[in-house]
Amino acid sequence: MDKLHKAIDKRDSLVCLGLDPDPELMPDIGILEFNKAIIDATCDLVGAYKANLAFYEAAGIDGLTALMKTVEYIPEDIPIIGDAKRGDIGNTARHYAKAIFETLGFDSVTVNPYLGYDAVEPFLSYHDKGVFLLCRTSNSGAADFQSLSCLSPDSCEQKPLFAVVAQKAKEWNKHGNMGLVAGATYPEELKLIRMICPDMMLLIPGIGAQEGDLARAIHCTMPAKGQRAIFASSRRILYASKGHDFAQAAREAAGQLRTNINSILNSD
Amino acid sequence: MDKLHKAIDKRDSLVCLGLDPDPELMPDIGILEFNKAIIDATCDLVGAYKANLAFYEAAGIDGLTALMKTVEYIPEDIPIIGDAKRGDIGNTARHYAKAIFETLGFDSVTVNPYLGYDAVEPFLSYHDKGVFLLCRTSNSGAADFQSLSCLSPDSCEQKPLFAVVAQKAKEWNKHGNMGLVAGATYPEELKLIRMICPDMMLLIPGIGAQEGDLARAIHCTMPAKGQRAIFASSRRILYASKGHDFAQAAREAAGQLRTNINSILNSD
Numbered sequence: 001m002d003k004l005h006k007a008i009d010k011r012d013s014l015v016c017l018g019l020d021p022d023p024e025l026m027p028d029i030g031i032l033e034f035n036k037a038i039i040d041a042t043c044d045l046v047g048a049y050k051a052n053l054a055f056y057e058a059a060g061i062d063g064l065t066a067l068m069k070t071v072e073y074i075p076e077d078i079p080i081i082g083d084a085k086r087g088d089i090g091n092t093a094r095h096y097a098k099a100i101f102e103t104l105g106f107d108s109v110t111v112n113p114y115l116g117y118d119a120v121e122p123f124l125s126y127h128d129k130g131v132f133l134l135c136r137t138s139n140s141g142a143a144d145f146q147s148l149s150c151l152s153p154d155s156c157e158q159k160p161l162f163a164v165v166a167q168k169a170k171e172w173n174k175h176g177n178m179g180l181v182a183g184a185t186y187p188e189e190l191k192l193i194r195m196i197c198p199d200m201m202l203l204i205p206g207i208g209a210q211e212g213d214l215a216r217a218i219h220c221t222m223p224a225k226g227q228r229a230i231f232a233s234s235r236r237i238l239y240a241s242k243g244h245d246f247a248q249a250a251r252e253a254a255g256q257l258r259t260n261i262n263s264i265l266n267s268d
Numbered sequence: 269m270d271k272l273h274k275a276i277d278k279r280d281s282l283v284c285l286g287l288d289p290d291p292e293l294m295p296d297i298g299i300l301e302f303n304k305a306i307i308d309a310t311c312d313l314v315g316a317y318k319a320n321l322a323f324y325e326a327a328g329i330d331g332l333t334a335l336m337k338t339v340e341y342i343p344e345d346i347p348i349i350g351d352a353k354r355g356d357i358g359n360t361a362r363h364y365a366k367a368i369f370e371t372l373g374f375d376s377v378t379v380n381p382y383l384g385y386d387a388v389e390p391f392l393s394y395h396d397k398g399v400f401l402l403c404r405t406s407n408s409g410a411a412d413f414q415s416l417s418c419l420s421p422d423s424c425e426q427k428p429l430f431a432v433v434a435q436k437a438k439e440w441n442k443h444g445n446m447g448l449v450a451g452a453t454y455p456e457e458l459k460l461i462r463m464i465c466p467d468m469m470l471l472i473p474g475i476g477a478q479e480g481d482l483a484r485a486i487h488c489t490m491p492a493k494g495q496r497a498i499f500a501s502s503r504r505i506l507y508a509s510k511g512h513d514f515a516q517a518a519r520e521a522a523g524q525l526r527t528n529i530n531s532i533l534n535s536d
Contacts, residue, residue, distance in 0.1 A: 022363075054360045057367035064332055085356050087380055089407035092322045095290075099325035112355055114382040114402060116409025134382060139357035141384025144436060145429065149419040161413065161429065168412060 001130055001177060001201060003079045003107060008047035008228070013258045014265075016048040016081070016203065018234030019070060020055045025239045027246055031059060031066035034246075036073055038238060041247040042254045043075050050081040050203075050232055051106075071105045079107040081203070085134060086123075087112030093122040101129050108132060110181055110203070113165045117172060127175045130201075135169070135193055136162040138183025138206030147189075162189060166196040179203055182221075184212025184231070190220035194227070202229035207257075208236035218264045233257055269398055269445060269469060271347045271375060276315035276498070281526045282533075284316040284349065284471065286502030287338060288323045293507045295514055299327060299334035302514075304341055306506060309515040310522045311343050318349040318471075318500055319374075339373045347375040349471070353402060354391075355380030361390040369397050378402060378449055378471070381433045385440060395443045398469075403437065403461055404430040406451025406474030415457075430457060434464040447471055450489075452480025452499070458488035462495070470497035475525075476504035486532045501525055 008014060019038065021031045029037075039049070051070065056063035074080050082104060086096045093115075100109045100123075108130030111120055123131045136146050146162040154167070162182075169180055179201035182193050193202070202221050206212035214231070221229040237257065241249030276282060287306065289299045297305075307317070319338065324331035342348050350372060354364045361383075368377045368391075376398030379388055391399045404414050414430040422435070430450075437446055447469035450461050461470070470489050474480035482499070489497040505525065509517030 020360075052356070052360055052363075054354075054356060054363035054367060058363040058371055060336070060367075060371045061329060061332055064329055068328070085354070085380075085383075086322075087355075087382075088320070088322060088353050089405060090409075092288075092320055095320075095322035095326040099322060099328075103326055103328045112353075112380050112382050113413060114355075114380050115353075115405050115407060116412030116414070118407050118409035120409075137357060137383050139383060139386050141358075141386035141388075144384030145382060145433065146384070148421065148429065148432060150429070151417040151426065153416065158419065161416065161418070164416060165413065 003077070004048055004130065004201065005228070007078045008230070010077070011044060011047055012262065013045055013047045014230050014261050015046045015254055015258050016050050016230040016232040017042055017046045017237055017254055018050045018052060018083070018232050020052045020234045020238065022055060025235070025242070027242065027244070031056070031063060032069050035066065035070045037247040038250050039074060041251040043078060045251065045254045045258055046078065048079045048081060048230055049074055050083050052083040052234070068104060079130070081130070081132065082106035082109045085110050085112050087115045087119050089115060090118040090122060093119045097122045097126060101126050110134060113168070120172060124172065124175060124177060127177060130177050130179060132179040132181050132203045133165065133169050135165050135180040136182045136186055136189040138185045138212065142183065142186070163192055163196060166193045169200070170197050173200065181205065184214065184217035187213065187216040187220045190217060194221050194223065198224070198227065203232060204229050205232040207231050208233035214260060215264050218261065222265065231257070231261060271345070272316055272398065272469065272498070273496070275346045276496070278345070279312060279315055280530065281313055281315045282498050282529050283314045283522055283526050284318050284498040284500040285310055285314045285505055285522055286318045286320060286351070286500050288320045288502040288506065290323060293503065293510070295510065295512070299324070299331060300337050303334065303338045305515040306518050307342060309519040311346060313519065313522045313526055314346065316347045316349060316498055317342055318351050320351040320502070336372060347398070349398070349400065350374035350377045353378050353380050355383045355387050357383060358386040358390060361387045365390045365394060369394050376400060381436070388440060392440065392443060392445060395445060398445050398447060400447040400449050400471045401433065401437050403433050403448040404450045404454055404457040406453045406480065410451065410454070431460055431464060434461045437468070438465050441468065449473065452482065452485035455481065455484040455488045458485060462489050462491065466492070466495065471500060472497050473500040475499050476501035482528060483532050486529065490533070499525070499529060
């Protein structure tokens with residue numbers, strides 16, 4: 001988390017650029033070549049990178065090789081989040097944590113809460129690594145379970161499931177290395193999460209291709225000084241142009257997002 | 269699911285053997301060599317294999333290569349489940365589904381329900397592949413969220429979250445290619461899940477190293493004729509011996525589990 005705060009400060013940027021190489025959208029070059037061009041073009045403009053493992057896994061051995069080389073290629077002082085959304089029982093979770101933090105070399109990871117504490121703890125036990133727990137995701141199906149009204153275990157109140165998850169995350173964050181994932185597409189939920197966890201770093205997807213309202217998301221997640229959130233965007237930046245100028249177009253889109261976020265923050 | 273039923277019938281076995289190569293427990297040989305020896309020793313005794321991706325991912329490129337060759341090596345008529353517990357928004361879930369079903373060649377997959385329908389649908393849309401949705405997992409942390417009492421969306425009743433998940437799975441199972449994961453360690457929960465989904469294939473972990481009660485799990489999941497569940501065991505079988513006789517010991521352990529299950533079924 002220190003590394004993340006420093007990278008944000010140095011580049012004055014709350015942009016988290018998702019490196020999600022989609023063969024249907026990217027130019028006709030290799031994944032590693034594509035990522036290197038994007039990183040070269042954006043590394044002075046972003047506070048963090050994020051790689052969604054699905055895109056690399058779909059490409060098999062070549063994808064995994066490109067992912068490992070991409071993680072190595074990213075400048076030392078910019079954190080990279082392994083957007084893996086893993087969740088498994090303790091014994092298995094230890095192997096996932098090893099895969100993400102040691103084999104792949106990520107600085108942090110996204111984890112699914114459904115399996116409970118013993119599925120999250122093996123990631124948290126790497127005290128120098130970050131863990132972003134899924135809380136309220138940005139997709140439409142999120143409401144199926146995350147918004148169910150639950151009887152909270154520590155009170156007699158009914159609360160939506162995601163609020164119980166946020167409350168648990170606060171309890172589990174003993175080493176200060178935990179954050180939450182909450183989609184920009186649900187601002188009221190963002191507000192509630194920020195109330196429950198006033199100090200936690202938030203990772204906010206859903207402002208790009210998913211059309212969440214950036215200004216509302218900023219106001220909901222950073223109502224007070226010192227509160228921080230990073231805003232993940234992938235497709236809108238990576239595929240700003242499909243032509244040879246894709247890297248330059250990505251630079252412009254990332255710079256524009258940085259400017260937009262900072263303008264909204266500074267106008268408050 | 270047809271392939272699974274046929275493999276179960278042919279081998280008279282409800283054993284699902286988990287191929288989870290753990291470097292701390294396995295003999296000092298390569299993953300692929302280990303898996304091949306285990307498969308050779310057990311392929312007439314099991315109804316399905318299951319590979320937990322964490323163990324392969326932790327081993328990097330070598331692990332992924334061994335996984336792909338393992339999937340190829342398994343006899344054509346035995347289904348292999350990719351125990352990946354994936355869950356991500358629709359666009360990303362499509363890439364995970366491609367990775368599991370096309371790149372890796374699994375017959376079925378385990379999926380996490382937390383993100384809701386659009387995270388599950390891309391897997392279900394492969395009509396010739398199976399999808400086991402996590403419902404009530406076998407670990408102790410499962411109670412953190414899965415057992416929370418929720419206001420069910422289709423009634424005014426309070427139900428545990430996992431029961432809402434089971435109900436949704438029933439609705440989502442339009443192509444008959446869905447099953448549920450429910451741990452043997454929680455027999456009362458198994459009973460409730462079986463009541464909600466009387467016809468669904470259940471994948472039951474937790475009978476081996478996790479010490480769930482096999483007889484109770486069988487009675488809870490197969491109270492009526494025609495109902496089916498497969499029982500996953502990994503460590504108890506794979507690491508029955510640490511010596512050179514590991515494959516023979518695995519054969520004996522797998523055979524013993526098959527016999528135990530069938531004896532309990534036949535004594536009813």
